[in-house]
Amino acid sequence: MKKRGIGVASSFQGVNLHFGHDDVSKVVLEVTDEDEFVIRTAASDIGQGLQATLVTILADAFGGVQPGPVRWTGSHSDEPDGGPTGASRQTTLTGNALWLACDELLSRLREVAADVYGGPSDRFHFQGATVEIDDERVLDLAKVLEAARDQGVELRSSGRYVAPPTTEIDELGRGYGINQFGYATHVAVVDVDTETGAVHVVRVRAYHDAGRIVNEIGAVGQVEGGIVMGLGFALTEKYVIEEGVPQQSGFTDYLIPTIRDSPEVDVTFVSEGETFGPLGVKGLAEIPVATIAPAICNAIYDAVGARIYSLPATRERVLAALESVEP
Amino acid sequence: MTTRPASVSYRGPESFERPASVQDAISLHAQLGHDALFLAGGTDVGPQIRRGQRQPSHLISLSQLSELTRLECQNGAVIVGSGVTHREIERTSLLNQSSVALREACRTVGGVQTRNVGTIGGNICNASPAADAPPALLALRASVDIETVDGASTMTLDEFFVGYRTTALDQSGLLLAVHFPLYPVRTGSAFEKLGSRHGMDISIASAAALVGLAEDGVTCEEIGIGLGSVAPTSLRARRAEAVLRSGPIDGDLIEAAAREASDECSPIDDRRASAVYRRQMIVVLVRRALERAVQQARHAMTGAPPT
Numbered sequence: 001m002k003k004r005g006i007g008v009a010s011s012f013q014g015v016n017l018h019f020g021h022d023d024v025s026k027v028v029l030e031v032t033d034e035d036e037f038v039i040r041t042a043a044s045d046i047g048q049g050l051q052a053t054l055v056t057i058l059a060d061a062f063g064g065v066q067p068g069p070v071r072w073t074g075s076h077s078d079e080p081d082g083g084p085t086g087a088s089r090q091t092t093l094t095g096n097a098l099w100l101a102c103d104e105l106l107s108r109l110r111e112v113a114a115d116v117y118g119g120p121s122d123r124f125h126f127q128g129a130t131v132e133i134d135d136e137r138v139l140d141l142a143k144v145l146e147a148a149r150d151q152g153v154e155l156r157s158s159g160r161y162v163a164p165p166t167t168e169i170d171e172l173g174r175g176y177g178i179n180q181f182g183y184a185t186h187v188a189v190v191d192v193d194t195e196t197g198a199v200h201v202v203r204v205r206a207y208h209d210a211g212r213i214v215n216e217i218g219a220v221g222q223v224e225g226g227i228v229m230g231l232g233f234a235l236t237e238k239y240v241i242e243e244g245v246p247q248q249s250g251f252t253d254y255l256i257p258t259i260r261d262s263p264e265v266d267v268t269f270v271s272e273g274e275t276f277g278p279l280g281v282k283g284l285a286e287i288p289v290a291t292i293a294p295a296i297c298n299a300i301y302d303a304v305g306a307r308i309y310s311l312p313a314t315r316e317r318v319l320a321a322l323e324s325v326e327p
Numbered sequence: 328m329t330t331r332p333a334s335v336s337y338r339g340p341e342s343f344e345r346p347a348s349v350q351d352a353i354s355l356h357a358q359l360g361h362d363a364l365f366l367a368g369g370t371d372v373g374p375q376i377r378r379g380q381r382q383p384s385h386l387i388s389l390s391q392l393s394e395l396t397r398l399e400c401q402n403g404a405v406i407v408g409s410g411v412t413h414r415e416i417e418r419t420s421l422l423n424q425s426s427v428a429l430r431e432a433c434r435t436v437g438g439v440q441t442r443n444v445g446t447i448g449g450n451i452c453n454a455s456p457a458a459d460a461p462p463a464l465l466a467l468r469a470s471v472d473i474e475t476v477d478g479a480s481t482m483t484l485d486e487f488f489v490g491y492r493t494t495a496l497d498q499s500g501l502l503l504a505v506h507f508p509l510y511p512v513r514t515g516s517a518f519e520k521l522g523s524r525h526g527m528d529i530s531i532a533s534a535a536a537l538v539g540l541a542e543d544g545v546t547c548e549e550i551g552i553g554l555g556s557v558a559p560t561s562l563r564a565r566r567a568e569a570v571l572r573s574g575p576i577d578g579d580l581i582e583a584a585a586r587e588a589s590d591e592c593s594p595i596d597d598r599r600a601s602a603v604y605r606r607q608m609i610v611v612l613v614r615r616a617l618e619r620a621v622q623q624a625r626h627a628m629t630g631a632p633p634t
Binding site: 195198200235236238240255258261319 | 438521525526528529598601604608611
């Protein structure tokens with residue numbers, strides 16, 4: 001028979017570089033003679049979607065619309081140093097650095113526009129490839145860029161963002177080792193087959209505090225993907241080493257979840273925590289993987305009264321735990 | 328199955344042959360020797376060669392042999408050529424409610440990509456004790472047609488499984504087809520597989536049941552129970568079958584048959600599960616398979632939907 005249970009778990013994870021490491025990123029923003037926007041950074045997109053995030057930030061700076069074709073130089077080491085892609089830091093560090101670079105460029109463009117069309121410079125609102133004057137007239141951005149070139153104004157700006165400093169911690173853990181944390185709470189609904197110990201995760205509600213979300217599709221995907229990974233950690237990824245030899249040597253034996261194991265996932269972003277920089281962002285990255293496993297174990301307990309203390313919660317382990325529950 | 332690196336001296340098969348007929352295939356194999364290996368979909372053989380578990384001197388492709396891809400009904404029997412893929416079996420309209428177990432079993436083999444290419448003949452001849460189709464075929468009381476240099480013959484599927492990963496062919500002939508009766512209307516079947524996740528799984532234990540009811544709806548006229556992953560070969564649970572034949576079918580009798588099946592299998596501990604767990608699961612899986620098979624048989628009788 002199948003018994004259903006609901007379990008909740010919360011977690012937090014430190015983001016950005018820790019323990020006194022300098023955490024800096026620099027970005028250079030250029031507009032080419034062909035009105036192409038180039039984001040110069042050596043930061044890497046390893047699949048987490050940094051490129052899309054940076055393009056979104058640029059568009060955001062231009063009133064929510066991309067101002068023209070955008071290119072980035074990610075992963076090229078002779079470009080400005082974005083620091084490592086790790087510690088869930090790139091959106092915060094390189095994102096903020098880009099924002100500052102955009103800010104500087106837009107200031108300059110406002111000055112140019114004020115010069116040509118009359119001030120004050122705050123009557124100009126940049127919206128994608130157009131510029132609004134006093135919410136009435138609309139200009140082509142191209143005209144402002146041309147005017148800038150005519151005036152010899154450099155269409156090249158830079159931004160440098162430094163995260164609040166951290167320190168080493170001493171042997172008693174004292175210090176300011178981590179400057180920011182991401183938070184998550186997951187609610188998992190599971191069905192447990194009381195005869196076989198099979199656990200089916202039916203549905204997950206994921207709540208994440210990851211600051212302001214720049215790339216919603218990317219962020220939701222990050223949480224969904226992390227949950228499926230965490231499912232493997234919780235239920236299927238048995239990894240046994242005997243006398244130094246791993247007993248699982250391929251995906252036939254090391255079982256990662258399939259689409260059939262994946263639950264329905266609803267993601268809600270809660271943005272109330274402390275964030276850094278003008279963008280108000282915070283790293284999301286790894287936290288979904290850790291949070292789902294304890295939520296599933298708590299749901300198993302809710303369903304059948306059995307505690308799981310060893311992962312993965314294979315069918316056999318769940319059945320054994322179930323059978324040892326006092327009636 | 329542990330992985331060993333392929334021996335350094337093995338460079339792969341010397342040739343890839345494509346005979347045009349069953350006769351050619353068999354004589355070619357006799358000619359090339361015992362290390363020549365027949366190849367159909369390659370979904371077992373391919374990974375085995377790569378892992379160094381098989382080092383065939385030659386590969387003999389069966390892809391040109393249209394005789395092996397027949398899928399038809401003849402004289403009240405379903406004939407499935409050894410070259411028919413799992414996907415074709417999944418989708419064929421030839422199976423009726425009495426052979427649902429085979430459809431269900433084929434549907435659990437690997438993923439769709441594997442099923443599109445992998446054949447029922449390969450699943451049988453690879454003779455893994457964890458193979459999915461054989462327990463269903465055993466429950467359906469299937470027989471196999473084989474052909475060697477000594478001629479053609481037919482035997483039951485359980486006679487065909489001679490020992491651990493060994494068939495009566497001993498790699499010196501071809502499996503041509505597997506066939507089983509299209510049982511009458513008062514018959515149902517079902518297949519239950521327990522894996523470690525919800526798909527693309529090698530089974531921890533599996534069970535298939537075929538139940539044919541007499542007109543009274545409770546007497547067992549036909550019975551077949553096949554088990555997987557709990558013995559050196561796919562296993563026919565004859566003692567369990569005898570229990571079910573012994574009285575009117577009710578919950579207690581089904582439970583007794585399931586326990587007997589659990590008793591007559593011989594599971595081992597391995598990285599997927601322990602023997603104790605497997606024995607326990609056979610009781611559950613056989614019970615569930617029998618219940619569903621009976622339900623289907625009764626549904627077919629009365630037209631009432633299964634509860």
